[in-house]
Amino acid sequence: MKKTILIADDSESVREVVSFTLINAGYNVLVGVDGEDAMKFLDGKEIHLVITDLHMPKKDGIALIKEIRGKAEYQYVPILFLTTESQVAKKDEAKAAGATGWIVKPFVPEKLISTIEKVIR
Amino acid sequence: MDRFKAVFFEEATTLINELERVSLLLHNNPSDSSIIEQIFRIMHTLKGNSTMFGFYRIGDFTHHFETLYDYIREGKMSVTDNVLNITFASVDHLRVLLTDVELENSVHKINHENLIRGLIEVLNGTSGEESIKNNSSDHKIENKVSDSPTYWVKFVPKKGLVRKGTNVLFLLDDLSQLGATYTVSNTERLPDFKKLDPADIYIYWEIYVSGTVTENSIRDVFMFVEEDCELEIRKISETNLLDQDGFSAIARDVSLSIDEKISKFGGLVTNSSSKNRMKEVRSKIEKANEKSIVTSKDNSISSIRVASEKLDELMSLVSELVTTQARLNLVSEQIASSELVSISENIEKITRQLRDNTFSICLIPIENLLVRFQRLVRDLSTQLNKDVVFVSEGADTELDKNIIENLADPLMHIFRNSLDHGIESGEERVKKGKPAQGKILLKAFYSGNSVIIQIRDDGKGIDPEMIRQKAISKGLITADQNLDRRQIFDLIFLPGFSTAEKVSEVSGRGVGMDVVKRQITEIRGEVEVESVINEGTTINIKLPLTLSIIDGLLVKINATHFVIPLGNVDKCFEANHEEFVDKINDLIILDGEQVPFIYLRDEFDIKENCPQLHQVVVVKQDDRRVALSVDTIIGEYQAVLKPLGRLYKNVDVISGATILGNGEVALVVDPNRIIKEYIFNQINNEVLQ
Amino acid sequence: MSIENLNVSNSYLSFKLENETFAVTVERVHEILEIPTVTKVPKSPDFMTGVINLRGNVLPVIDTRIKFGLAKTDFTIDSCIIVLSIMMENEQITIGALVDSVQEVLELSSEKILPSPALGNKYKAEFIQGMIKNDEHFIMVLNIDEVFSINELHQMKENTSETII
Numbered sequence: 001m002k003k004t005i006l007i008a009d010d011s012e013s014v015r016e017v018v019s020f021t022l023i024n025a026g027y028n029v030l031v032g033v034d035g036e037d038a039m040k041f042l043d044g045k046e047i048h049l050v051i052t053d054l055h056m057p058k059k060d061g062i063a064l065i066k067e068i069r070g071k072a073e074y075q076y077v078p079i080l081f082l083t084t085e086s087q088v089a090k091k092d093e094a095k096a097a098g099a100t101g102w103i104v105k106p107f108v109p110e111k112l113i114s115t116i117e118k119v120i121r
Numbered sequence: 122m123d124r125f126k127a128v129f130f131e132e133a134t135t136l137i138n139e140l141e142r143v144s145l146l147l148h149n150n151p152s153d154s155s156i157i158e159q160i161f162r163i164m165h166t167l168k169g170n171s172t173m174f175g176f177y178r179i180g181d182f183t184h185h186f187e188t189l190y191d192y193i194r195e196g197k198m199s200v201t202d203n204v205l206n207i208t209f210a211s212v213d214h215l216r217v218l219l220t221d222v223e224l225e226n227s228v229h230k231i232n233h234e235n236l237i238r239g240l241i242e243v244l245n246g247t248s249g250e251e252s253i254k255n256n257s258s259d260h261k262i263e264n265k266v267s268d269s270p271t272y273w274v275k276f277v278p279k280k281g282l283v284r285k286g287t288n289v290l291f292l293l294d295d296l297s298q299l300g301a302t303y304t305v306s307n308t309e310r311l312p313d314f315k316k317l318d319p320a321d322i323y324i325y326w327e328i329y330v331s332g333t334v335t336e337n338s339i340r341d342v343f344m345f346v347e348e349d350c351e352l353e354i355r356k357i358s359e360t361n362l363l364d365q366d367g368f369s370a371i372a373r374d375v376s377l378s379i380d381e382k383i384s385k386f387g388g389l390v391t392n393s394s395s396k397n398r399m400k401e402v403r404s405k406i407e408k409a410n411e412k413s414i415v416t417s418k419d420n421s422i423s424s425i426r427v428a429s430e431k432l433d434e435l436m437s438l439v440s441e442l443v444t445t446q447a448r449l450n451l452v453s454e455q456i457a458s459s460e461l462v463s464i465s466e467n468i469e470k471i472t473r474q475l476r477d478n479t480f481s482i483c484l485i486p487i488e489n490l491l492v493r494f495q496r497l498v499r500d501l502s503t504q505l506n507k508d509v510v511f512v513s514e515g516a517d518t519e520l521d522k523n524i525i526e527n528l529a530d531p532l533m534h535i536f537r538n539s540l541d542h543g544i545e546s547g548e549e550r551v552k553k554g555k556p557a558q559g560k561i562l563l564k565a566f567y568s569g570n571s572v573i574i575q576i577r578d579d580g581k582g583i584d585p586e587m588i589r590q591k592a593i594s595k596g597l598i599t600a601d602q603n604l605d606r607r608q609i610f611d612l613i614f615l616p617g618f619s620t621a622e623k624v625s626e627v628s629g630r631g632v633g634m635d636v637v638k639r640q641i642t643e644i645r646g647e648v649e650v651e652s653v654i655n656e657g658t659t660i661n662i663k664l665p666l667t668l669s670i671i672d673g674l675l676v677k678i679n680a681t682h683f684v685i686p687l688g689n690v691d692k693c694f695e696a697n698h699e700e701f702v703d704k705i706n707d708l709i710i711l712d713g714e715q716v717p718f719i720y721l722r723d724e725f726d727i728k729e730n731c732p733q734l735h736q737v738v739v740v741k742q743d744d745r746r747v748a749l750s751v752d753t754i755i756g757e758y759q760a761v762l763k764p765l766g767r768l769y770k771n772v773d774v775i776s777g778a779t780i781l782g783n784g785e786v787a788l789v790v791d792p793n794r795i796i797k798e799y800i801f802n803q804i805n806n807e808v809l810q
Numbered sequence: 811m812s813i814e815n816l817n818v819s820n821s822y823l824s825f826k827l828e829n830e831t832f833a834v835t836v837e838r839v840h841e842i843l844e845i846p847t848v849t850k851v852p853k854s855p856d857f858m859t860g861v862i863n864l865r866g867n868v869l870p871v872i873d874t875r876i877k878f879g880l881a882k883t884d885f886t887i888d889s890c891i892i893v894l895s896i897m898m899e900n901e902q903i904t905i906g907a908l909v910d911s912v913q914e915v916l917e918l919s920s921e922k923i924l925p926s927p928a929l930g931n932k933y934k935a936e937f938i939q940g941m942i943k944n945d946e947h948f949i950m951v952l953n954i955d956e957v958f959s960i961n962e963l964h965q966m967k968e969n970t971s972e973t974i975i
Contacts, residue, residue: 101345
């Protein structure tokens with residue numbers, strides 16, 4: 001069965017690249033343009049992984065991670081966040097909020113897939 | 122990837138525009154933390170995206186910029202004029218970077234380096250120690266790798282690891298991907314069954330890995346969980362121990378510490394194998410084959426972005442449809458089949474709806490232009506050392522995108538004029554009893570089928586007498602010519618009027634208001650000036666909602682068809698030929714009212730086949746009404762406007778052409794122009810008399 | 811259809827204005843049309859015959875005879891419109907040139923084109939690119955960018971249209 005991945009990012013190009021890569025790798029992809037938008041998908045349907053940006057208007061990544069962890073049915077869903085090398089403090093904050101791991105930008109498609117495969121298979 | 126790059130460029134452009142808009146807000150509210158946060162976020166996105174697409178120059182540049190705003194939002198710095206200046210310079214430079222991503226142009230390159238240096242200086246100036254670290258991440262070369270060393274890994278998960286979505290088995294599985302592994306599970310931490318929480322992990326592992334592994338590649342496996350576990354990694358041999366007889370017995374012996382184990386392992390014979398690598402390759406191939414290409418996507422979309430060429434194409438197709446529909450109408454009337462007529466009428470209705478829908482798609486709000494003006498006002502007022510605030514009203518007023526595109530230049534020119542010549546210096550203003558801060562207002566609103574844009578400043582205004590004198594001295598009018606106020610202000614738009622005596626750096630680049638007028642006329646707009654001395658100047662621009670199709674009245678004079686825009690048509694009458702010819706005054710009585718008329722046969726120099734009975738179309742423009750005589754009025758007509766081309770650019774009473782259902786070309790008249798010319802001619806006649 | 815290729819072309823379309831034969835390089839010729847309904851644009855000079863519908867676009871038509879000092883064209887069965895590309899102020903535009911009749915397409919090597927005589931020519935020197943001797947007749951090869959240049963057109967226009975103010 002195909003796994004479903006939810007992406008939350010306010011950047012269209014990131015959304016495009018990530019969703020294109022994931023679809024080609026055989027995943028189902030749901031796309032939210034910010035944290036608030038992404039929450040709409042977390043309505044009980046099965047989601048195997050969430051990938052979120054940290055900086056977003058209308059509910060940033062940290063808030064999104066906390067909210068997801070607060071929902072019983074998504075308590076254990078792996079969450080990866082997108083980050084850059086320089087954001088050490090943010091990384092810790094996101095981890096503390098309950099994120100599973102991170103994807104460092106910039107990334108190439110292979111790297112994205114291999115990181116995802118660290119947490120779901 | 123090119124497809125994505127196009128998305129990147131489009132998005133980057135939007136981000137930079139947004140950055141400019143927000144920076145202008147910052148200019149007015151330098152301590153607003155939400156604005157600072159927004160700038161930081163834009164920079165962050167831009168940086169992430171550009172590096173993702175391999176545009177390292179942009180990435181590097183935005184990194185410095187991001188750092189600057191990171192300092193600001195953390196309160197390590199404040200928004201100074203210097204910061205604002207460098208911000209705006211960076212906005213400009215980012216636009217340049219989008220067109221020259223590799224900085225092949227040396228001027229761009231120097232500018233790039235200067236700006237980065239400037240950014241670094243700004244940063245160093247405030248927080249001495251924390252200078253900028255270069256973003257380019259040096260990849261450390263790994264220590265020399267032996268063929269197949271063996272590592273010992275002790276992995277003790279902390280409670281709560283699972284709550285972060287981590288699956289421990291995946292980690293062990295990942296380790297086994299690195300090479301041959303031997304895993305020892307240790308259950309000594311397991312509590313009494315009653316105390317056991319199923320969501321926690323009590324087991325820990327010791328894993329022996331051998332293959333082409335390094336400490337870093339092992340750490341990589343645990344990168345997400347480093348803080349959530351105890352992790353110990355040691356290289357215990359340069360060779361593969363796992364294949365050695367007696368290895369597992371030692372490994373499994375829980376009574377031994379790792380140091381003791383290492384010394385025991387040392388006694389085992391060393392020999393390595395490369396079969397692990399085979400295994401690894403095989404598993405990778407299998408994995409690759411598992412992937413299937415799927416293209417389902419179930420996200421709902423509320424709005425889409427469309428390339429503007431597609432809209433242009435849609436518009437031209439709709440235009441073709443409108444033309445073809447006119448032809449269908451004509452043919453169905455000729456055939457006189459009632460069934461065909463009703464189908465044709467139905468199609469006409471649909472065509473009209475489709476046309477209106479397509480129009481509305483092509484409309485964009487004036488807001489799109491405002492950032493440029495805000496920027497201009499900011500830059501110029503700084504340059505001229507004047508304090509000027511820019512205010513806009515009705516920014517959501519929508520216009521055809523092609524009109525918006527062509528409006529930027531003339532409006533910029535008007536703004537420059539206002540800032541340079543209109544608004545006085547602070548001292549001068551205070552002396553006059555005005556507030557020291559000048560104000561420029563842009564106001565947009567709908568008026569019937571048009572959009573009005575007003576640009577109003579509260580500067581020194583223009584003296585009509587001065588305009589008159591200047592026009593006389595330039596030979597544009599004669600000293601005895603009697604012009605009313607509006608006509609005098611219109612003189613400003615004549616070619617040759619505004620070749621300023623002193624060419625200023627700001628507005629006087631040899632471009633006069635005649636160019637502004639021409640540019641606005643090209644998009645079928647009208648422009649007027651109104652000014653009161655010491656109160657300010659207002660420029661009124663009237664624009665059509667769209668450029669491509671108009672509702673008109675189709676008329677005929679001799680063999681030529683003309684279209685009069687319906688928006689200008691007031692009433693229609695009939696009148697005898699005699700009422701127009703040999704009259705002392707050009708007035709006709711219609712409905713008991715005296716209306717000035719223009720006998721179009723004379724105006725257009727058409728003499729053949731003059732009918733006895735004329736039809737009259739009364740057109741109005743603002744408060745003026747003029748009757749135009751035609752041979753016959755045919756009826757309402759949707760005209761798809763076609764340009765007449767540059768050969769006819771001097772024929773201004775005709776604004777364009779349209780193709781009729783029978784394939785003939787009809788000419789679209791510009792009633793406003795005819796009215797204006799008529800008034801000018803009248804004045805000239807008065808002068809002559 | 812590219813203007814850069816002008817020099818390598820050696821095909822010319824010849825046409826008649828009254829008794830004189832002229833030629834233009836076929837590189838610039840899009841097509842030849844029979845005369846459709848022409849719509850005269852008011853307030854435009856005489857040599858600008860009007861506009862026609864060329865497959866949904868508006869094409870300006872110029873009376874080439876008037877440009878060469880002849881009387882206005884009377885439409886005959888042979889009259890036609892040559893659709894040409896010309897360069898005007900660095901922009902390529904399409905116009906229709908009204909001529910009495912088209913003759914033939916001549917294949918010539920460029921050395922067959924003789925320089926036009928400097929003196930005694932009744933046409934403006936800039937108009938003529940060179941001469942071709944065809945049997946006993948001379949054909950004048952036109953420099954169409956000059957003939958239909960905007961300055962030329964406006965110069966003629968100023969004589970006919972009134973100035974406002």
